[in-house]
Amino acid sequence: MTVMEQRGAYKPTPPPAWQPRTDPAPLLPDARPYRVLGTEAAAQADPGLLRRLHAELVRGRRYNAQATALTKQGRLAVYPSSTGQEACQVAAALVLEDRDWLFPSYRDTLAAVARGLDPVQALTLLRGDWHTGYDPREHRVAPLCTPLATQLPHAVGLAHAARLKGDDVVALAMVGDGGSSEGDFHEALNFAAVWQAPVVFLVQNNGFAISVPLAKQTAAPSLAHKAVGYGMPGRLVDGNDAAAVHEVLSDAVRHARAGGGPTLVEAITYRVEAHTNADDATRYRGDAEVDTWRDHDPIVLLEHELTERGLIDDSGIQAARDAAEAMAADLRERMNQDPPLDPMDLFAHVYAEPTPQLREQQAQLRAELAAEQEGPHR
Numbered sequence: 001m002t003v004m005e006q007r008g009a010y011k012p013t014p015p016p017a018w019q020p021r022t023d024p025a026p027l028l029p030d031a032r033p034y035r036v037l038g039t040e041a042a043a044q045a046d047p048g049l050l051r052r053l054h055a056e057l058v059r060g061r062r063y064n065a066q067a068t069a070l071t072k073q074g075r076l077a078v079y080p081s082s083t084g085q086e087a088c089q090v091a092a093a094l095v096l097e098d099r100d101w102l103f104p105s106y107r108d109t110l111a112a113v114a115r116g117l118d119p120v121q122a123l124t125l126l127r128g129d130w131h132t133g134y135d136p137r138e139h140r141v142a143p144l145c146t147p148l149a150t151q152l153p154h155a156v157g158l159a160h161a162a163r164l165k166g167d168d169v170v171a172l173a174m175v176g177d178g179g180s181s182e183g184d185f186h187e188a189l190n191f192a193a194v195w196q197a198p199v200v201f202l203v204q205n206n207g208f209a210i211s212v213p214l215a216k217q218t219a220a221p222s223l224a225h226k227a228v229g230y231g232m233p234g235r236l237v238d239g240n241d242a243a244a245v246h247e248v249l250s251d252a253v254r255h256a257r258a259g260g261g262p263t264l265v266e267a268i269t270y271r272v273e274a275h276t277n278a279d280d281a282t283r284y285r286g287d288a289e290v291d292t293w294r295d296h297d298p299i300v301l302l303e304h305e306l307t308e309r310g311l312i313d314d315s316g317i318q319a320a321r322d323a324a325e326a327m328a329a330d331l332r333e334r335m336n337q338d339p340p341l342d343p344m345d346l347f348a349h350v351y352a353e354p355t356p357q358l359r360e361q362q363a364q365l366r367a368e369l370a371a372e373q374e375g376p377h378r
């Protein structure tokens with residue numbers, strides 16, 4: 001058959017049937033952040049849980065204030081406060097079982113403390129020590145992570161490995177809105193969805209990545225919408241409503257545990273204080289904006305609900321404040337003691353087998369320290 005004859009015989013056919021691999025509709029987030037407090041859904045909330053959340057929020061707020069004060073007293077090198085974000089912090093810790101894992105960022109000290117970490121040990125890194133300060137395996141809290149979003153692939157790897165081994169473990173990984181622009185965020189969510197790993201991603205959208213507002217960070221309708229592109233459900237929640245965050249995260253943990261795969265939760269909240277004690281937030285935002293968010297404070301919202309429903313009285317509120325004060329006093333006292341630091345420790349845990357250069361430097365430092373002990377040089 002000639003080419004012309006072949007062409008004549010060609011009959012256009014439709015392409016093979018195509019349909020979306022999953023229905024995108026159930027993966028889409030709600031049009032508005034989910035709320036419980038101040039709505040009809042609040043009647044369904046467990047009073048014991050609400051009181052527990054309240055006590056933890058009050059303790060968390062006090063912890064933030066105390067840690068910030070310690071930076072001003074020179075007892076702590078840096079502190080990224082989560083004041084205003086306590087509902088996310090506390091709920092993230094409370095929804096996990098002991099066997100699960102939490103993967104926090106540098107801002108999530110409170111979540112680590114709410115999970116049971118010693119309040120002083122949780123500040124080790126921020127105190128300027130070169131070690132994490134706690135055994136991650138003890139409370140199943142990964143090291144507070146400073147490189148943005150790198151904790152996310154770690155969480156996915158751990159959760160996937162646990163599943164392969166048949167261990168019932170869910171990993172909850174926390175990240176900021178700025179962190180959602182990192183390549184690690186993309187890689188983690190993509191792998192998690194492809195592997196159906198039991199992971200919950202919690203993005204605390206607190207409005208800013210240091211001085212960069214969300215509008216300069218993304219053009220997506222919401223960060224929760226990004227979930228659809230990976231093939232996992234996205235949920236939007238009011239991040240200052242502790243009951244709502246707890247419910248949404250609990251649902252996501254249950255879904256992951258049952259083999260349903262990962263969920264991306266975007267909690268809409270606000271960083272009331274500066275990025276850290278080293279930042280001046282007045283250079284990039286006005287007081288009016290901050291005041292609007294102070295009116296939507298997580299503790300005020302929950303206290304209002306509890307008192308309206310007669311679930312707490314003044315003495316209950318006072319008891320929560322007294323417990324927080326006792327924690328702060330203990331934190332202050334212990335942070336005012338100098339930690340025993342051995343300069344030689346700098347060389348420990350770097351390599352299983354120290355390199356010749358490290359050994360040389362180690363010997364040099366040892367000699368310098370010994371000379372110092374002998375007194376000043378003449």
Ligand SMILES: Cc1ncc(C[n+]2csc(CCOP(=O)(O)OP(=O)(O)O)c2C)c(N)n1
Nearest residue numbers: 107146147148176177178179206208209210
């Ligand atoms: C990979 C990487 N790039 C840059 C930084 C510097 N950095 C520290 S915090 C921060 C902003 C992060 O903002 P966001 O993720 O929204 O978290 P938030 O601090 O608001 O909790 C940046 C850019 C970093 N720590 N890691």
